Amino acid sequence: MLLASCPLRISLFGGSTDIPAFIEKYNFGSVISFTCNLKTYITIHRDTFGYNIDKGLYIINYSKKEEVKSISEIKNDPVRVVLDHFNIDPLTISLTSDSYSQGSGLASSSSYLISLIKAIAIFKNMNFSNIEICNLAHKLELKFNPFCGFQDAYGCGIGGLKKIDFEKDGTIKYNFLESKIFNFYDTHLVFTEVTRNSSTVLQDVTKNIDKAKSLIPVLEDAHKALISENYRYFVELINYSWEEKKKTSKLITGNTKVIELDNYFIKNKSVLAHKLCGAGNGGFFLLISEKGKLNINMPSVKINLEPLGVSGKKF
Template sequence: MIITRSPLRISLGGGGTDLPSYYHQHEGFLISAAIDKYVYITLHDTFQKEIIIKYSQTEHVQNVKEIQHPIIREALKLLEVKSENFELASLADIPAGTGLGSSSSFTCALLKALHTYNKTFVSPAELAEEACHIEMDLLKEPIGKQDQYISSHGGINCFTFCKDNRVKAEKLNISKETLYNLEDHLLLFFTGYSRSASNVLKEQDDKSKSNDTSMIDNLHFVKELGYRSKKAFESGNLEEFANIMNIHWESKKKRSNAMSNERINKWYDLAMQNGALGGKLIGAGGGGFLMFYAEDNKKLRTTMAREGLQEVRFRFDFDGSKVVTTS
C-alpha cells in the first residue's frame, strides 16, 4: 500500500502571470503558499488481473489505454507503469473546482505515488514539470504552472516564470512573527460556487495570445503588485499586503465578466465593512473561496456565518508532495 498527499494552495500575489501565453513574452512572477488541505492517492497491488480506478467514478479496465480519466491515463503512460493488477483511489479535503489548485495537486500526488511504485526518485522540480507536461502539453489545458510547483515544493515561494520555460523557485524571506500573524489573520470562506478553472482561464489565454492590450496591461499591473506584495511581506507590513490584495481584486475583475457575480461582490463589500482590510477570490475566478486579511477575525467570521458562508480554517504546509506511508 502506497499513500501520498499533495497540498492545495492560495495565491498571495501576481496570480495569472504563470500562463505561457503571458510569460513566454513578458516573464511571470507570483507568490504562492501551500496549505494543510490535501489531495490523497492510494495505490496497491491486487490479485486479480484488472486495473481499478476510484475517484468520483469507478473504472474497471484491463489495460492503461482503456482508462477514461485523462490525467491518470497519461500519468501511467508517461511513467511506463507495466502492472495491470492494481487499485488506485483518490480523495481530497476540499472539492474540485474551488480555486485552490486541486487538479494539479491531484496530478502531483498521483505522480509521487507512481514514482514510489516504480521505485524511482523524483525531485520537487521534476515532479512539477512532469505534472505541467501532462496537464499543459498532453491534455492542452489553458492553465499555468503555479499550482504544480507550489504543490510539489510546499511552503511559501516566489516563482519566476522565464520566457524559455524555466521556473525559478525562491523561498519567501518572511520572519516567523510575520508568518504567524499572516496565518492568524488570513481567513477562507467558501462561496458555494464551483467552476472549471480551464473555462475561466481560456478567455485570458486567448486574449494574451492575440496580444490584447488591455489584458497584457492588466497582467503587467498584477505582476507589479506581486513584487509589491513581496516587499510588504519582507518588511512585515501585512496591512500593506491587505491593501494590495484589494487593489489586485479590483484589477482581476476587469479581466473577464465571468470573474465575479453580484452575490460575490456583495459578500466582498460586506466583509470589507466588517473586519476585513483586504481580500480577493482565490484561483481563476467565478467561484470557489473568498480570502480576506482580517483586522477583526471575530467580527468577520460572525458576518460571513450570518450570510451562510462556510469558513475553512488552515495553516501553511511546508512538506509539499510527499509519501505518507508505504507497506
C-alpha cells in the first residue's frame, strides 16, 4: 500500500487571469496564492488474490463506491483520466480530503489529480519531479474541465506562498515570497453551504475576459506591498481585488446565500478582508483578521500556510 497527499491552494490575487483565454489575448497571466494545511489524500493497493487480481475489478472509494471492470466505466473524473493515461490494471484506490471535495473553490480536483499521479508514479517506480506532475495534472484536468485555469494545478503541487506567472508560450515562473505576514494575521475559511460547478462560472468569465484585466495592476501592487512588508495595504488590496473580481461575472455572487455572507463580512469589523475562494458562486470564503480577533456568528476553520507541495510514500 502507498499514500500520497497534496495541499489545497488558497488564491489571493489574479484569479481569472490564469484562464487560457486571458493568456491567449494578453500574452500572460499572474496569481498570488498559497498552499494551506488542508490536503487531499490518495491510497493505492492491489490485492494478491481478490477483487483486483481474481475478479479484475477496479475498486474506487470516495463519497461513493465504484466497482467496475474497465477504466472507461469509472465515473470519478480524476481517477478515470489518470488511470487511462498510465494504462493501469485493476487496483483499489481510496480518496479522502480534509475539506469538502466538490465545488469548494480550493482546487480539490487538481489536488486529487496531483496526489493520484504521485501515487501512481511511486507505484510504477517512475521518477517525476513535482513540476512535471503539475504539468501532467493540468493537461489531464482539461479533459473533463476545459475551462480550468493554470493556477490550480501549479498552485497545489508546489508548496508555499508564491507569485506564479503564466506566459503564452507555456512558460511557468515561480517567485517564492516571504511568509512573515502569517505572523500578524489569521486566515480562516467559512463554508457557504453552496457547492457549484466551476466550469459554469469560468465559462461566463471567459466570455467577458476583458473585465479580468483590472486584476493585474492590483496583483502587482499587492506583490510590491508584500515585498516591502506593507502588510496592512496588502490586506486592503484583497478587498479591492474581490470587488474587481465580482465585476468579471454576475455568476460569482449568483445566489442569495453568497450575497448575504458577503454583506455580513463587509460589515463585520473583525474581518479585515474577505473573498470567495476559486471561481466563486459557492464554496469557501477566505477571511483575514488580526491574530486571535476574529468574531463571527458562524463556524469557521483556521488554516495555516503549508510550505510543502505534493508528497508520497510506500508502506
